[in-house]
Amino acid sequence: MSNDIVLVGAGCMGAALLPGLFKGFQKSRILVVDTSPLRREKVAAMGVDVASAIDNIDGGATVVLALPPNSFSGFASSTLALKGHAGLVISVMAGVRIATIKHALQICNVVRAIPNTPAETLKSMTVFCAATSVSLLCLEFAERVLSLFGEAIRVESENLMDPATAICGGGPAYISYFAECMRCFAVEQGFNDDESALIVAQVLCGTGSLLSVGDRRPMQLCRDVMTPGGTTARAVEVLDRNNFKEVVGDALLKATIHSRSLGCMVEEAENERSHR
Template sequence: MNILIIGAGNMGGTYAKSFLASHFATPEELFILEKYPVSQKQFPELLQNNIHQQPGDFIGEADIVVIAVKPQDYTALYPAILPFIHAEQIMLSIMAGVSLATLSSTLSVPKVVRAMPNLPAQIGMGMTVFSCSPDLSRKELFIIQNLLNATGKSLYVEEEKLIDAATAVSGSGPAYVYYFMNAMIKAGVELGFTPAQAELLVNQTFMGSVHLQNRNGLTCEELMKRVASRGGTTEAAFNVFNGHNLETEIMDGLFGAFKRSVELGR
Protein backbone atom coordinates (compact mmCIF):
# COMPACT_ATOMS: atom_id res chain seq x y z
CA MET A 1 0.00 0.00 0.00
CA ASN A 2 1.51 3.31 -1.09
CA ILE A 3 1.17 6.29 1.27
CA LEU A 4 1.94 9.90 0.37
CA ILE A 5 2.44 12.52 3.09
CA ILE A 6 2.09 16.11 1.95
CA GLY A 7 3.97 18.34 4.36
CA ALA A 8 7.01 17.13 6.33
CA GLY A 9 6.68 19.44 9.33
CA ASN A 10 6.18 18.31 12.93
CA MET A 11 3.10 16.14 12.36
CA GLY A 12 3.90 15.07 8.81
CA GLY A 13 7.35 13.99 9.91
CA THR A 14 5.87 12.19 12.92
CA TYR A 15 3.54 10.22 10.67
CA ALA A 16 6.36 9.29 8.29
CA LYS A 17 8.53 7.95 11.11
CA SER A 18 5.61 6.19 12.83
CA PHE A 19 4.40 4.45 9.66
CA LEU A 20 7.90 3.13 9.03
CA ALA A 21 8.54 2.13 12.65
CA SER A 22 5.24 0.24 12.85
CA HIS A 23 5.91 -1.42 9.48
CA PHE A 24 2.64 -0.05 8.16
CA ALA A 25 4.62 1.09 5.14
CA THR A 26 8.01 0.11 3.77
CA PRO A 27 10.54 2.72 2.60
CA GLU A 28 9.54 1.84 -0.97
CA GLU A 29 5.85 2.50 -0.24
CA LEU A 30 6.19 5.83 1.57
CA PHE A 31 6.41 9.12 -0.32
CA ILE A 32 6.76 12.72 0.85
CA LEU A 33 5.83 15.94 -0.91
CA GLU A 34 7.42 18.95 0.83
CA LYS A 35 8.05 22.31 -0.81
CA TYR A 36 11.12 22.95 1.34
CA PRO A 37 14.29 20.83 1.00
CA VAL A 38 14.27 17.70 3.18
CA SER A 39 17.62 16.31 4.29
CA GLN A 40 18.43 12.61 4.29
CA LYS A 41 19.27 12.95 8.00
CA GLN A 42 15.64 13.87 8.74
CA PHE A 43 14.32 10.62 7.24
CA PRO A 44 17.30 8.26 6.91
CA GLU A 45 15.12 5.23 6.15
CA LEU A 46 13.28 6.86 3.26
CA LEU A 47 14.38 6.47 -0.32
CA GLN A 48 15.69 9.79 -1.61
CA ASN A 49 13.76 9.27 -4.85
CA ASN A 50 10.52 9.16 -2.84
CA ILE A 51 10.98 12.71 -1.51
CA HIS A 52 9.58 15.38 -3.82
CA GLN A 53 9.39 19.17 -3.80
CA GLN A 54 6.97 19.52 -6.70
CA PRO A 55 3.66 17.72 -7.47
CA GLY A 56 3.81 14.98 -10.08
CA ASP A 57 2.43 11.66 -11.27
CA PHE A 58 3.62 9.95 -8.07
CA ILE A 59 0.62 11.53 -6.30
CA GLY A 60 -1.77 9.35 -8.27
CA GLU A 61 0.14 6.21 -7.29
CA ALA A 62 -0.69 6.64 -3.60
CA ASP A 63 -3.56 4.67 -2.07
CA ILE A 64 -3.74 7.07 0.89
CA VAL A 65 -2.76 10.74 0.79
CA VAL A 66 -2.09 12.39 4.17
CA ILE A 67 -2.47 16.16 4.00
CA ALA A 68 -0.35 17.58 6.83
CA VAL A 69 0.08 21.22 5.81
CA LYS A 70 -1.12 24.28 7.69
CA PRO A 71 -4.77 25.13 6.95
CA GLN A 72 -3.80 28.51 5.53
CA ASP A 73 -1.57 26.78 2.97
CA TYR A 74 -4.34 24.53 1.65
CA THR A 75 -5.78 27.13 -0.72
CA ALA A 76 -2.52 27.16 -2.67
CA LEU A 77 -1.95 23.41 -2.35
CA TYR A 78 -5.10 21.82 -3.70
CA PRO A 79 -5.03 23.34 -7.23
CA ALA A 80 -1.44 22.10 -7.60
CA ILE A 81 -2.20 18.49 -6.66
CA LEU A 82 -5.70 18.26 -8.19
CA PRO A 83 -4.54 17.18 -11.70
CA PHE A 84 -2.82 14.10 -10.24
CA ILE A 85 -5.61 12.87 -7.93
CA HIS A 86 -8.17 10.19 -8.80
CA ALA A 87 -11.47 9.16 -7.21
CA GLU A 88 -10.28 5.88 -5.66
CA GLN A 89 -7.75 7.51 -3.38
CA ILE A 90 -8.39 8.16 0.31
CA MET A 91 -7.57 11.70 1.44
CA LEU A 92 -6.67 11.92 5.14
CA SER A 93 -6.45 15.50 6.42
CA ILE A 94 -5.04 16.60 9.76
CA MET A 95 -5.65 20.28 8.99
CA ALA A 96 -7.60 22.04 11.72
CA GLY A 97 -10.87 23.61 10.61
CA VAL A 98 -11.01 22.20 7.06
CA SER A 99 -14.30 20.30 6.76
CA LEU A 100 -15.01 17.03 5.00
CA ALA A 101 -17.26 18.88 2.56
CA THR A 102 -14.47 21.32 1.68
CA LEU A 103 -11.97 18.50 1.20
CA SER A 104 -14.33 16.54 -1.03
CA SER A 105 -15.37 19.50 -3.18
CA THR A 106 -11.91 21.01 -3.65
CA LEU A 107 -10.19 17.69 -4.38
CA SER A 108 -13.09 16.18 -6.34
CA VAL A 109 -12.89 12.87 -4.46
CA PRO A 110 -15.55 11.05 -2.40
CA LYS A 111 -13.30 9.30 0.14
CA VAL A 112 -12.15 11.88 2.66
CA VAL A 113 -11.11 11.61 6.31
CA ARG A 114 -10.66 14.43 8.80
CA ALA A 115 -8.49 13.76 11.85
CA MET A 116 -7.34 15.76 14.86
CA PRO A 117 -4.14 14.38 16.45
CA ASN A 118 -2.20 15.97 19.29
CA LEU A 119 1.44 16.62 20.15
CA PRO A 120 2.21 13.37 22.06
CA ALA A 121 1.79 11.58 18.73
CA GLN A 122 5.47 12.45 18.32
CA ILE A 123 6.35 9.77 20.90
CA GLY A 124 3.63 7.28 20.02
CA MET A 125 1.37 8.44 22.85
CA GLY A 126 -0.99 10.63 20.84
CA MET A 127 -4.77 10.85 20.89
CA THR A 128 -6.44 11.25 17.51
CA VAL A 129 -10.15 11.76 16.88
CA PHE A 130 -11.33 11.24 13.31
CA SER A 131 -14.43 11.24 11.13
CA CYS A 132 -14.97 10.37 7.48
CA SER A 133 -17.31 10.59 4.54
CA PRO A 134 -19.81 7.73 4.11
CA ASP A 135 -18.02 6.60 0.95
CA LEU A 136 -15.33 4.72 2.85
CA SER A 137 -15.95 0.99 3.26
CA ARG A 138 -15.60 -0.75 6.62
CA LYS A 139 -12.30 -2.21 5.45
CA GLU A 140 -10.98 1.21 4.47
CA LEU A 141 -12.12 2.70 7.79
CA PHE A 142 -10.30 -0.11 9.60
CA ILE A 143 -7.14 0.61 7.62
CA ILE A 144 -7.31 4.31 8.47
CA GLN A 145 -7.78 3.57 12.18
CA ASN A 146 -4.78 1.25 12.18
CA LEU A 147 -2.79 3.94 10.41
CA LEU A 148 -3.67 6.53 13.03
CA ASN A 149 -2.99 4.07 15.85
CA ALA A 150 0.65 4.05 14.77
CA THR A 151 0.97 7.32 16.71
CA GLY A 152 -1.01 6.29 19.81
CA LYS A 153 -4.74 5.81 20.22
CA SER A 154 -7.64 6.91 18.03
CA LEU A 155 -11.36 7.45 18.36
CA TYR A 156 -13.81 7.36 15.45
CA VAL A 157 -16.82 9.68 15.63
CA GLU A 158 -19.72 9.69 13.20
CA GLU A 159 -20.58 13.35 13.81
CA GLU A 160 -18.00 15.62 12.22
CA LYS A 161 -18.82 18.45 14.63
CA LEU A 162 -17.12 16.41 17.37
CA ILE A 163 -13.81 17.06 15.60
CA ASP A 164 -14.06 20.68 16.77
CA ALA A 165 -14.83 19.42 20.27
CA ALA A 166 -11.81 17.12 20.08
CA THR A 167 -9.67 20.08 19.02
CA ALA A 168 -10.65 21.84 22.25
CA VAL A 169 -10.24 18.80 24.52
CA SER A 170 -7.42 16.59 23.22
CA GLY A 171 -5.92 18.64 20.39
CA SER A 172 -5.13 21.64 22.57
CA GLY A 173 -5.18 19.52 25.73
CA PRO A 174 -1.41 18.98 26.12
CA ALA A 175 -0.93 22.76 26.35
CA TYR A 176 -3.39 22.91 29.26
CA VAL A 177 -1.43 20.18 31.04
CA TYR A 178 1.85 22.06 30.49
CA TYR A 179 0.18 25.26 31.71
CA PHE A 180 -0.83 23.61 34.98
CA MET A 181 2.55 21.89 35.33
CA ASN A 182 4.35 25.18 34.78
CA ALA A 183 2.32 26.85 37.52
CA MET A 184 3.14 24.01 39.93
CA ILE A 185 6.85 24.22 39.08
CA LYS A 186 6.83 27.97 39.73
CA ALA A 187 5.09 27.39 43.07
CA GLY A 188 7.68 24.74 43.95
CA VAL A 189 10.50 27.20 43.29
CA GLU A 190 8.75 29.84 45.40
CA LEU A 191 8.50 27.27 48.19
CA GLY A 192 12.26 26.71 48.18
CA PHE A 193 13.08 23.99 45.63
CA THR A 194 15.54 24.55 42.81
CA PRO A 195 13.96 24.69 39.32
CA ALA A 196 15.35 21.21 38.54
CA GLN A 197 13.98 19.77 41.77
CA ALA A 198 10.57 21.37 41.27
CA GLU A 199 10.40 20.05 37.69
CA LEU A 200 11.25 16.52 38.86
CA LEU A 201 8.55 16.67 41.55
CA VAL A 202 5.89 17.90 39.14
CA ASN A 203 6.81 15.65 36.18
CA GLN A 204 6.81 12.48 38.25
CA THR A 205 3.59 13.50 40.00
CA PHE A 206 1.78 13.93 36.69
CA MET A 207 3.21 10.74 35.22
CA GLY A 208 2.37 8.65 38.28
CA SER A 209 -1.12 10.14 38.61
CA VAL A 210 -2.05 9.35 35.00
CA HIS A 211 -0.73 5.78 35.22
CA LEU A 212 -2.59 5.21 38.47
CA GLN A 213 -5.85 6.49 37.00
CA ASN A 214 -5.41 4.24 33.96
CA ARG A 215 -4.73 1.12 35.99
CA ASN A 216 -7.23 1.07 38.84
CA GLY A 217 -10.47 2.00 37.06
CA LEU A 218 -11.46 4.72 39.53
CA THR A 219 -12.87 8.04 38.36
CA CYS A 220 -10.94 11.27 38.82
CA GLU A 221 -13.38 12.35 41.53
CA GLU A 222 -12.89 9.08 43.43
CA LEU A 223 -9.11 9.45 43.25
CA MET A 224 -9.33 13.05 44.42
CA LYS A 225 -11.18 11.87 47.52
CA ARG A 226 -8.45 9.30 48.21
CA VAL A 227 -5.85 12.08 48.35
CA ALA A 228 -7.90 14.81 50.02
CA SER A 229 -8.65 14.03 53.67
CA ARG A 230 -11.03 16.26 55.59
CA GLY A 231 -9.26 19.27 57.05
CA GLY A 232 -5.99 18.32 55.32
CA THR A 233 -3.57 20.05 53.02
CA THR A 234 -5.19 18.95 49.74
CA GLU A 235 -8.57 20.18 50.91
CA ALA A 236 -6.96 23.54 51.71
CA ALA A 237 -5.75 23.77 48.10
CA PHE A 238 -9.18 22.74 46.78
CA ASN A 239 -10.81 25.46 48.89
CA VAL A 240 -8.62 28.04 47.13
CA PHE A 241 -9.33 26.52 43.70
CA ASN A 242 -13.08 26.49 44.35
CA GLY A 243 -12.96 30.03 45.66
CA HIS A 244 -11.62 31.13 42.30
CA ASN A 245 -14.09 28.90 40.39
CA LEU A 246 -11.09 27.19 38.80
CA GLU A 247 -13.10 24.24 37.45
CA THR A 248 -15.54 26.62 35.72
CA GLU A 249 -12.67 28.70 34.34
CA ILE A 250 -11.01 25.60 32.88
CA MET A 251 -14.26 24.49 31.26
CA ASP A 252 -14.81 28.00 29.88
CA GLY A 253 -11.32 27.86 28.39
CA LEU A 254 -12.18 24.64 26.54
CA PHE A 255 -15.44 26.14 25.30
CA GLY A 256 -13.41 29.11 24.03
CA ALA A 257 -11.08 26.76 22.14
CA PHE A 258 -14.10 24.94 20.68
CA LYS A 259 -15.64 28.22 19.51
CA ARG A 260 -12.39 29.24 17.84
CA SER A 261 -12.11 25.88 16.09
CA VAL A 262 -15.60 26.35 14.64
CA GLU A 263 -14.71 29.88 13.54
CA LEU A 264 -11.57 28.65 11.76
CA GLY A 265 -13.70 26.11 9.90
CA ARG A 266 -15.74 28.90 8.37
Protein backbone atom coordinates in the same frame (compact mmCIF):
# COMPACT_ATOMS: atom_id res chain seq x y z
CA MET B 1 -4.37 0.33 -2.10
CA SER B 2 -0.56 0.61 -2.32
CA ASN B 3 1.84 0.82 0.57
CA ASP B 4 2.97 4.34 -0.24
CA ILE B 5 2.44 7.03 2.38
CA VAL B 6 2.63 10.72 1.61
CA LEU B 7 2.71 13.08 4.58
CA VAL B 8 2.00 16.69 3.67
CA GLY B 9 3.35 19.08 6.31
CA ALA B 10 6.13 18.04 8.66
CA GLY B 11 5.59 20.68 11.32
CA CYS B 12 4.95 20.00 15.01
CA MET B 13 2.03 17.65 14.33
CA GLY B 14 3.20 16.08 11.08
CA ALA B 15 6.64 15.29 12.50
CA ALA B 16 5.02 13.74 15.59
CA LEU B 17 3.23 11.29 13.29
CA LEU B 18 6.48 10.02 11.79
CA PRO B 19 7.44 7.49 14.53
CA GLY B 20 4.04 5.79 14.13
CA LEU B 21 4.36 5.78 10.36
CA PHE B 22 7.89 4.33 10.62
CA LYS B 23 6.57 1.60 12.90
CA GLY B 24 3.65 0.70 10.69
CA PHE B 25 5.18 1.14 7.27
CA GLN B 26 8.69 -0.23 7.57
CA LYS B 27 8.55 -1.75 4.13
CA SER B 28 6.76 1.11 2.44
CA ARG B 29 7.86 4.27 0.77
CA ILE B 30 7.19 7.28 2.96
CA LEU B 31 7.39 10.63 1.22
CA VAL B 32 7.25 13.83 3.24
CA VAL B 33 6.11 16.94 1.40
CA ASP B 34 6.79 20.32 2.95
CA THR B 35 7.24 23.77 1.46
CA SER B 36 9.81 24.70 4.11
CA PRO B 37 13.42 23.81 3.14
CA LEU B 38 14.33 23.69 6.83
CA ARG B 39 11.59 21.16 7.62
CA ARG B 40 12.58 19.07 4.60
CA GLU B 41 16.21 19.10 5.72
CA LYS B 42 15.24 17.86 9.21
CA VAL B 43 13.16 15.00 7.80
CA ALA B 44 15.72 14.07 5.14
CA ALA B 45 18.27 13.69 7.95
CA MET B 46 16.10 10.80 9.23
CA GLY B 47 16.59 9.05 5.89
CA VAL B 48 13.10 9.84 4.61
CA ASP B 49 12.36 10.97 1.04
CA VAL B 50 11.28 14.60 0.87
CA ALA B 51 9.75 16.90 -1.73
CA SER B 52 8.42 20.45 -1.84
CA ALA B 53 5.25 19.44 -3.70
CA ILE B 54 3.39 16.36 -4.95
CA ASP B 55 4.16 16.04 -8.65
CA ASN B 56 2.79 12.57 -9.12
CA ILE B 57 1.39 9.96 -6.80
CA ASP B 58 0.48 6.28 -6.88
CA GLY B 59 -3.32 6.08 -7.13
CA GLY B 60 -3.51 3.82 -4.08
CA ALA B 61 -1.18 5.82 -1.84
CA THR B 62 -2.40 7.04 1.55
CA VAL B 63 -2.07 10.78 1.97
CA VAL B 64 -1.92 12.46 5.39
CA LEU B 65 -2.68 16.18 5.31
CA ALA B 66 -0.92 17.92 8.22
CA LEU B 67 -0.57 21.39 6.76
CA PRO B 68 -2.14 24.51 8.30
CA PRO B 69 -5.88 24.90 7.60
CA ASN B 70 -5.33 28.25 5.89
CA SER B 71 -2.83 26.69 3.46
CA PHE B 72 -5.24 23.99 2.37
CA SER B 73 -7.10 25.83 -0.37
CA GLY B 74 -3.88 26.96 -2.09
CA PHE B 75 -2.44 23.47 -1.69
CA ALA B 76 -5.54 21.84 -3.19
CA SER B 77 -5.63 24.16 -6.19
CA SER B 78 -1.94 23.72 -6.95
CA THR B 79 -1.76 19.96 -6.41
CA LEU B 80 -3.28 18.57 -9.59
CA ALA B 81 -1.76 15.13 -8.95
CA LEU B 82 -4.18 14.66 -6.03
CA LYS B 83 -7.33 15.51 -8.00
CA GLY B 84 -9.59 12.47 -8.05
CA HIS B 85 -7.14 10.49 -5.89
CA ALA B 86 -8.56 6.99 -5.33
CA GLY B 87 -6.59 6.16 -2.18
CA LEU B 88 -7.24 7.19 1.38
CA VAL B 89 -6.76 10.82 2.43
CA ILE B 90 -6.50 11.45 6.17
CA SER B 91 -6.68 15.08 7.22
CA VAL B 92 -5.51 16.12 10.67
CA MET B 93 -6.24 19.80 9.96
CA ALA B 94 -8.23 21.57 12.66
CA GLY B 95 -11.66 22.66 11.57
CA VAL B 96 -11.46 21.73 7.91
CA ARG B 97 -14.62 19.81 7.09
CA ILE B 98 -14.80 16.54 5.23
CA ALA B 99 -17.09 18.06 2.56
CA THR B 100 -14.56 20.83 1.90
CA ILE B 101 -11.74 18.34 1.37
CA LYS B 102 -13.88 16.11 -0.83
CA HIS B 103 -14.92 19.08 -2.94
CA ALA B 104 -11.47 20.64 -3.20
CA LEU B 105 -9.74 17.42 -4.23
CA GLN B 106 -12.71 15.73 -5.90
CA ILE B 107 -12.23 12.59 -3.83
CA CYS B 108 -14.39 10.17 -1.80
CA ASN B 109 -12.06 8.47 0.64
CA VAL B 110 -11.63 11.18 3.25
CA VAL B 111 -11.12 10.68 6.97
CA ARG B 112 -10.90 13.70 9.27
CA ALA B 113 -8.82 13.01 12.34
CA ILE B 114 -7.52 14.92 15.33
CA PRO B 115 -4.45 13.34 16.86
CA ASN B 116 -2.19 15.07 19.36
CA THR B 117 1.54 15.57 19.82
CA PRO B 118 2.02 12.57 22.18
CA ALA B 119 1.88 10.65 18.87
CA GLU B 120 5.62 11.28 18.97
CA THR B 121 5.84 8.61 21.70
CA LEU B 122 2.98 6.55 20.21
CA LYS B 123 0.63 7.87 22.91
CA SER B 124 -1.70 9.99 20.84
CA MET B 125 -5.38 10.24 21.62
CA THR B 126 -6.94 10.47 18.18
CA VAL B 127 -10.59 11.09 17.40
CA PHE B 128 -11.68 10.56 13.82
CA CYS B 129 -14.70 10.72 11.59
CA ALA B 130 -15.09 9.23 8.13
CA ALA B 131 -16.94 10.53 5.11
CA THR B 132 -19.98 8.40 4.36
CA SER B 133 -18.42 7.87 0.93
CA VAL B 134 -15.32 6.14 2.33
CA SER B 135 -14.89 2.56 1.12
CA LEU B 136 -14.88 -0.14 3.78
CA LEU B 137 -11.32 -1.03 2.81
CA CYS B 138 -10.15 2.56 3.28
CA LEU B 139 -12.03 2.90 6.57
CA GLU B 140 -10.39 -0.23 8.00
CA PHE B 141 -7.04 0.95 6.77
CA ALA B 142 -7.57 4.40 8.34
CA GLU B 143 -8.35 2.75 11.68
CA ARG B 144 -5.11 0.79 11.43
CA VAL B 145 -3.05 3.83 10.50
CA LEU B 146 -4.50 6.02 13.25
CA SER B 147 -4.02 3.28 15.84
CA LEU B 148 -0.29 3.34 15.06
CA PHE B 149 -0.09 6.69 16.87
CA GLY B 150 -1.79 5.51 20.09
CA GLU B 151 -5.48 5.23 20.97
CA ALA B 152 -8.00 6.07 18.26
CA ILE B 153 -11.77 6.31 18.45
CA ARG B 154 -14.23 6.88 15.63
CA VAL B 155 -17.22 9.19 15.97
CA GLU B 156 -20.22 9.22 13.64
CA SER B 157 -21.04 12.91 14.02
CA GLU B 158 -18.57 15.30 12.43
CA ASN B 159 -19.85 17.99 14.85
CA LEU B 160 -17.85 16.26 17.57
CA MET B 161 -14.61 16.91 15.71
CA ASP B 162 -14.54 20.56 16.86
CA PRO B 163 -14.74 19.80 20.61
CA ALA B 164 -12.33 16.91 19.96
CA THR B 165 -9.93 19.44 18.46
CA ALA B 166 -10.22 21.56 21.60
CA ILE B 167 -9.96 18.71 24.10
CA CYS B 168 -7.71 16.24 22.41
CA GLY B 169 -5.70 18.19 19.83
CA GLY B 170 -5.09 21.08 22.22
CA GLY B 171 -5.07 18.99 25.41
CA PRO B 172 -1.30 18.52 25.63
CA ALA B 173 -0.92 22.32 25.54
CA TYR B 174 -3.12 22.92 28.61
CA ILE B 175 -1.53 20.07 30.55
CA SER B 176 1.93 21.36 29.63
CA TYR B 177 0.88 24.88 30.68
CA PHE B 178 -0.20 23.50 34.04
CA ALA B 179 3.05 21.52 34.27
CA GLU B 180 5.04 24.69 33.60
CA CYS B 181 3.19 26.48 36.43
CA MET B 182 4.02 23.63 38.83
CA ARG B 183 7.65 23.53 37.63
CA CYS B 184 8.05 27.29 38.18
CA PHE B 185 6.68 26.94 41.71
CA ALA B 186 9.07 24.04 42.43
CA VAL B 187 12.03 26.14 41.26
CA GLU B 188 10.85 29.14 43.31
CA GLN B 189 10.73 26.90 46.36
CA GLY B 190 14.34 25.75 45.89
CA PHE B 191 14.29 22.59 43.76
CA ASN B 192 16.78 22.69 40.93
CA ASP B 193 15.70 22.45 37.27
CA ASP B 194 16.29 18.70 36.93
CA GLU B 195 14.51 17.91 40.18
CA SER B 196 11.58 20.15 39.25
CA ALA B 197 11.29 18.58 35.80
CA LEU B 198 11.35 15.05 37.24
CA ILE B 199 8.84 15.86 39.99
CA VAL B 200 6.31 17.39 37.59
CA ALA B 201 6.73 14.77 34.86
CA GLN B 202 6.33 11.91 37.33
CA VAL B 203 3.29 13.52 39.00
CA LEU B 204 1.61 13.87 35.61
CA CYS B 205 2.60 10.40 34.36
CA GLY B 206 1.58 8.78 37.65
CA THR B 207 -1.79 10.54 37.63
CA GLY B 208 -2.20 9.63 33.96
CA SER B 209 -1.62 6.00 34.85
CA LEU B 210 -4.40 6.14 37.48
CA LEU B 211 -6.73 7.92 35.07
CA SER B 212 -6.10 5.35 32.38
CA VAL B 213 -7.09 2.49 34.72
CA GLY B 214 -10.49 4.14 34.42
CA ASP B 215 -12.12 2.67 37.53
CA ARG B 216 -12.54 6.04 39.23
CA ARG B 217 -13.66 9.38 37.85
CA PRO B 218 -11.07 12.17 37.89
CA MET B 219 -12.90 13.94 40.73
CA GLN B 220 -12.76 10.74 42.81
CA LEU B 221 -9.00 10.59 42.24
CA CYS B 222 -8.91 14.21 43.39
CA ARG B 223 -10.91 13.43 46.54
CA ASP B 224 -8.66 10.46 47.28
CA VAL B 225 -5.77 12.91 47.63
CA MET B 226 -7.72 15.44 49.71
CA THR B 227 -7.16 14.07 53.19
CA PRO B 228 -9.86 15.72 55.38
CA GLY B 229 -8.42 18.88 56.92
CA GLY B 230 -5.20 18.35 54.97
CA THR B 231 -3.00 20.33 52.62
CA THR B 232 -4.53 19.48 49.23
CA ALA B 233 -7.98 20.65 50.28
CA ARG B 234 -6.44 24.09 50.88
CA ALA B 235 -5.08 24.15 47.34
CA VAL B 236 -8.29 22.86 45.74
CA GLU B 237 -10.28 25.53 47.62
CA VAL B 238 -8.20 28.14 45.79
CA LEU B 239 -8.94 26.48 42.44
CA ASP B 240 -12.67 26.38 43.28
CA ARG B 241 -12.72 29.98 44.48
CA ASN B 242 -11.16 31.04 41.19
CA ASN B 243 -13.71 29.04 39.19
CA PHE B 244 -11.10 26.76 37.70
CA LYS B 245 -13.75 24.48 36.18
CA GLU B 246 -15.43 27.43 34.44
CA VAL B 247 -12.08 28.78 33.26
CA VAL B 248 -11.24 25.42 31.69
CA GLY B 249 -14.74 25.15 30.19
CA ASP B 250 -14.46 28.67 28.71
CA ALA B 251 -11.06 27.91 27.24
CA LEU B 252 -12.28 24.70 25.62
CA LEU B 253 -15.39 26.43 24.28
CA LYS B 254 -13.27 29.20 22.69
CA ALA B 255 -11.11 26.60 20.98
CA THR B 256 -14.19 24.64 19.81
CA ILE B 257 -15.77 27.76 18.35
CA HIS B 258 -12.53 28.69 16.61
CA SER B 259 -12.28 25.22 15.09
CA ARG B 260 -15.78 25.71 13.61
CA SER B 261 -14.90 29.13 12.26
CA LEU B 262 -11.67 27.79 10.73
CA GLY B 263 -13.87 25.25 8.95
CA CYS B 264 -16.11 28.06 7.62
CA MET B 265 -13.11 30.17 6.54
CA VAL B 266 -11.53 27.31 4.61
CA GLU B 267 -14.87 26.46 3.01
CA GLU B 268 -15.35 30.08 1.93
CA ALA B 269 -11.83 30.24 0.50
CA GLU B 270 -12.50 27.01 -1.35
CA ASN B 271 -15.87 28.24 -2.71
CA GLU B 272 -14.28 31.48 -3.91
CA ARG B 273 -11.50 29.58 -5.60
CA SER B 274 -13.84 27.15 -7.35
CA HIS B 275 -16.08 29.98 -8.66
CA ARG B 276 -13.13 31.90 -10.10
